[in-house]
Amino acid sequence: MASHSTNEHVFSKKKNTNNKRTLNEFDLQWIEKIPKCPIYHPTVEEFDDPLLYLQTIAPHASKYGICKIVSPIKACVPANVVLSKEMKGFKFETNVQPLRIGSRDPNDKFAFFKRGRKYSFKEFESMADKVFVRRFRSSDSVPSEQDFWHEMLVGRKGCSVEYGVNVEGSAFSSDPNDNLGRSKWNLKNLSRLPNSTLRLLDRVIPGITDPMLYIGMLYSMFAWHVEDHYLYSINYHHSGAPKTWYGVPADFASRFENAVLNHVYNGEEVGVSKLLAEKTTMFPPSVLLQNNVPVYKAIQKPGEFVITFPKAYHSGFSHGFNCGEAVNFAIGDWFPFGGEARQSYALLRVSPIIPYEELLCKEAMLLHNLSPKKEQDLASHFSIKLSFVCLVRFLEQDLWRLSRILRRSSSSVWSTAQDTKLCSRCYRDCYLAYLMCSSCPSYSLCLSHVWDAATDWIDCPCGNQCNALFLRDDMSTYENVARVFEQEDRISMEIREEMKNHEFRASSKDYTDFKLKGKSKLRGRTLKITSNE
Known part of the structure; x- marks a missing residue:
């Protein structure tokens, strides 16, 4: 198993003599041009049946590729308690992600999935907080989108972050007194609800029928991709710093792929959808905006759900240590x-x-x-x-x-x-x-x-x-x-x-x-x- 000290993480104070670019050289004004996706505030009554509620908002929300739902019900048992006491011995292995835009040379398959260390939840939080303070000098700072894309575009050699991705388990509590845990919005139960198409599967598929955890740090990222089988996805933010999401409506999926082919892979790759399925292609949304591909954003905070709709490409990153949980789902309108x-x-x-x-x-x-x-x-x-x-x-x-x-x-x-x-x-x-x-x-x-x-x-x-x-x-x-x-x-x-x-x-x-x-x-x-x- 690969291991490395936190000195190798992003924001080392060593000078990078090979890259003397500064923030002034990057035009990041496009960030302000990305509109926000719809945000929904259901009542407790509307919140009762998640799949029925999603069917009611889908005709409007799907036009944006993603949407955000603010839960009217709060969890009583925090994620760190669930993962330390209800899941005794919980540990997870991270992936090491280079903090840079991938080379546009199609032969450059930079290691998005290099194995990192194995952590307990508390150990990873401690490491992530140290990295954050070293970068911003204070745990109270709020990193911006501009900060993230500046770091990505500068691409200092050797800078990396870690991300606990596709971790089997759930941070929804099994405590019968936990309001969110016993609700139908508990992602452990979503695939088995009466209106769920995936209830008909006769086997467990992690990530599709059962949720997985995503435990991130400052600038952990999920690259541009579309869900397997163009399924819906639902992501709940349990705790920690916000996440920024970007989404592209399904109607523009082909235009998205053409833009990636011609302006990320320089037209030299065929089967761009297969490359995107590898989830290693990260680039700024400005590439899409310049090619008339609409992009919408969401800033997800604890207690909020983000929905991605069928065939909607999406990506994003974390603003600090956090814990999220996601699973796919399907209802009748997914079949086309x-x-x-x-x-x-x-x-x-x-x-x-x-x-x-x-x-x-x-x-x-x-x-x-x-x-x-x-x-x-x-x-x-x-x-x-x-x-x-x-x-x-x-x-x-x-x-x-x-x-x-x-x-x-x-x-x-x-x-x-x-x-x-x-x-x-x-x-x-x-x-x-x-x-x-x-x-x-x-x-x-x-x-x-x-x-x-x-x-x-x-x-x-x-x-x-x-x-x-x-x-x-x-x-x-x-x-x-x-x-x-x-x-x-x-x-x-x-x-x-x-x-x-x-x-x-x-x-x-x-x-x-x-x-x-x-x-x-x-x-x-x-x-x-x-x-x-």
């Missing part, structure tokens, strides 16, 4: 963004963390079985229905296309009740249907490859062909539910628009014939797919 992330992951050949298709199918079935009296006209319900109908309709196109490609092959169709499978070629998650090689049970393919220009995907590495089609045994139920949803006027209109963007040459007879032949195989007979094309 989750679908985009699924497509992006497949193109980049990145393994998914959560099974998008399975979650969507399960939510759709639950929504279909919901009593009309209980179904509210929420945007989340519309998003679930539309995403599900699109999924089924595109699957029908894939099956039609498959019948054309395999028309001269002896191909089998099997019924399955298996959980999600990952495509061996692009890692896309498959729940409703997939292809397999009859000789290699571990080799499976998603049906999206039927649209590839070449047909080499049919050939399994073992030398045989992937011509065994697996469909869920309750596939007809999913199709029927999709058709029920599609009868709603808004869904029907959206689907027609969606299909205009995707050429679909199959006639109804083609697809019906294919399904009927598929059903015959479900009774154990081999299917010979034929076509007049």
Whole structure:
């Protein structure tokens, strides 16, 4: 394990002879041009159900990428008490972060994740406070945004900070008398609330289903990134100095990526979203402002939540020692963004963390079985229905296309009740249907490859062909539910628009014939797919 003395931390008094730039050489006036994100002050009654409250503010707040919520309920048990008494023996390892802007040379992969020391909460606080006083001469000073970006732009050699990032655990108290700890805003419980899509996951995923701690010091930072699967995130500030957050609305994500590609990586890198996913790209928001990418900020203090919305790039830094806690979450209006992330992951050949298709199918079935009296006209319900109908309709196109490609092959169709499978070629998650090689049970393919220009995907590495089609045994139920949803006027209109963007040459007879032949195989007979094309 790497260790180093606090003398190596930021703000050493040693002179840097290689960098004689001063604050006057930097134009930091752009800092004042960044508007603040919306701030919400819910009443105790409004605060009762976090996911329902977030659904009510999302149409407005999501336009800013981030928002801040001031909790009307305060914790009774401080974070330091929880981490020292309720979590006995709590220790965490830090990452060492260089306090400078990364070189714009794409070959410069500066070590954002160099391992630091292992600390107890009290030990880290003591170290962080000493560094703070050495820099500002007083613990009462309040560092500004200008101070942070000056230090980053000067980039003095050897200066670094430490950050306890992705630390497993929670600082929400289990004391039954703690008002915040027993509320639904306790991040340990958020993923399991009734309206949470992640309640359908059958396993624990740290950071996604269970919260993680973020214990920072002066100028600890989180680089520009978007959440895994374009999920929501919620961050609670337990204690300590403020954090500054920057957020970019989802509608400008592509423009953000173009600005990073051309003005941070100088146009020399492809797959910029994959680079950003490494969470090592830190640069001033002025780069975005100069390229017409809107940026909003939040100053988060103890007792406040910051929400990041799906596909909203964000970054930030700490103004001193602090302790925060964060977790991802998803509600119905996330599914269109989750679908985009699924497509992006497949193109980049990145393994998914959560099974998008399975979650969507399960939510759709639950929504279909919901009593009309209980179904509210929420945007989340519309998003679930539309995403599900699109999924089924595109699957029908894939099956039609498959019948054309395999028309001269002896191909089998099997019924399955298996959980999600990952495509061996692009890692896309498959729940409703997939292809397999009859000789290699571990080799499976998603049906999206039927649209590839070449047909080499049919050939399994073992030398045989992937011509065994697996469909869920309750596939007809999913199709029927999709058709029920599609009868709603808004869904029907959206689907027609969606299909205009995707050429679909199959006639109804083609697809019906294919399904009927598929059903015959479900009774154990081999299917010979034929076509007049």
